[in-house]
Amino acid sequence: MVNTIDLIKKMKEYAEDNNVPIITDEGINYIRSYIKENNIKRILEVGAAIGYSSILMALTDEEITITTIERDEKRYLEAVKNIKKFHLEERITLLYKDAFDVELDEEFDLVFIDAAKAQNTRFFEKFSKNLAKNGTIITDNMNFHGLVEDESKIESRNLRALIRKVKAYHDFLENNEDYKTEFLNIGDGLAVSKPI
Ligand code: SAM
Numbered sequence: 001m002v003n004t005i006d007l008i009k010k011m012k013e014y015a016e017d018n019n020v021p022i023i024t025d026e027g028i029n030y031i032r033s034y035i036k037e038n039n040i041k042r043i044l045e046v047g048a049a050i051g052y053s054s055i056l057m058a059l060t061d062e063e064i065t066i067t068t069i070e071r072d073e074k075r076y077l078e079a080v081k082n083i084k085k086f087h088l089e090e091r092i093t094l095l096y097k098d099a100f101d102v103e104l105d106e107e108f109d110l111v112f113i114d115a116a117k118a119q120n121t122r123f124f125e126k127f128s129k130n131l132a133k134n135g136t137i138i139t140d141n142m143n144f145h146g147l148v149e150d151e152s153k154i155e156s157r158n159l160r161a162l163i164r165k166v167k168a169y170h171d172f173l174e175n176n177e178d179y180k181t182e183f184l185n186i187g188d189g190l191a192v193s194k195p196i
Helices: 004-017 025-037 052-058 073-085 117-130 157-174
Strands: 042-046 065-070 092-096 108-113 131-139 179-184 190-195
Touching (some): 004 052, 004 073, 025 052, 025 108, 025 131, 042 052, 042 117, 052 073, 108 117, 117 131, 117 157, 157 179
Parallel strands (some): 042 065, 042 108, 065 092
Antiparallel strands (some): 131 190
């Protein structure tokens, strides 16, 4: 019989073999502890990829429900398969859409932003409307593989433009008077934002 640990290992191998970026072990471990400590039950994720992080978040507690969004067809189809393998179809709602075309009325205790990094400010502005009163917005890849710290390593102009956008998002969070954000050097850099 295939067990959960094997299935998780297989998803990680698939991500590696197919160049699908997924959250680091350190990043997901932090988020799972945060979910437990803060009794988080309703989660919105922007950027499902193959379902790896949403599955691990859902496995934290049986009462957790997740809505997650993915616009890439191949990754979406892989996520559908993975969610089924873990029998989490009842608790994870996977939307095959561009996040900017998604309109949600529900409230969430946690919004996890992990999609196109250049769009982080727009994702934050759009989905903070769905945040419960005492909720949290977590954003991944604030360090962007160390490149935010050391721009000299970047040769491509596109990549340099992207890093500037990640930095601009950092400034947006830092100067946001409605939210207090902690920047954590965990995994690829997490921003943890709470309404003030
Ligand atoms: N959260 C996933 C995990 O850790 O397992 C990884 C997500 S991956 C870093 C980012 C994903 O966001 C990609 O699969 C990409 O196709 C998707 N994405 C980017 N922009 C998007 C958008 N506007 N709407 C929906 N999905 C988007």
